[in-house]
Amino acid sequence: MKVQGWLFLLCGLFFAGVDVAYWFWTKAATGTGEPVGTTAMAISVGFAFMIGYYLMFTARRIGDQPEDNKQADISDGAGEIGFFSPHSWWPLFVCLAAAFAFAGFVIGFWMFLIGLFLIILAMIGFVFQYYRGHFSH
Structure with missing residues (x-):
């Protein structure tokens, strides 16, 4: 889970950089920063950091998973994953x-x-x- 956590944290950093660049770009074009797109991208930054933090927190709590081991085989992740509904109305x-x-x-x-x-x-x-x-x- 650490890999997924780092991926979301890096996506959050990327979104933050794009958000700042977007605000400066719209400020230069219109004289005032465009608030709707800037706010939407800021929310994306928050969501990415929130998911990344949750995954990193969970990875610390449950320990190393097979996807965190570079030498792991596919069979290391075998076993029961959970219960999935066969059908539901x-x-x-x-x-x-x-x-x-x-x-x-x-x-x-x-x-x-x-x-x-x-x-x-x-x-x-x-x-x-x-x-x-x-x-x-």
Whole structure:
């Protein structure tokens, strides 16, 4: 994970340099720096540093991984990675409920409240989908 952490930290440094260059370039062209693009790139800098810090922090906590060892074989990373859902309808229901709630911003507050209730129900179903039925643990 150290490799990925350093990659994101270096991307953050690159984005920071591009952000400063963009601000100076737009300041020279228009007289004032362009705030929207500069802010968007500054957010990219923050996101890259945040992900890089998280990966470096996690790498220190869990120790060396096979991808950190230059002499590692592919078989060193073998084993169980985790549980992945074979299929699920719940993401569709969450998105439909979110679309209903967002439409409530336009149509009325009552529709937003119904959508919020539907989102909560769909999220409960999404989280607890493997606690009963054929795929229960």
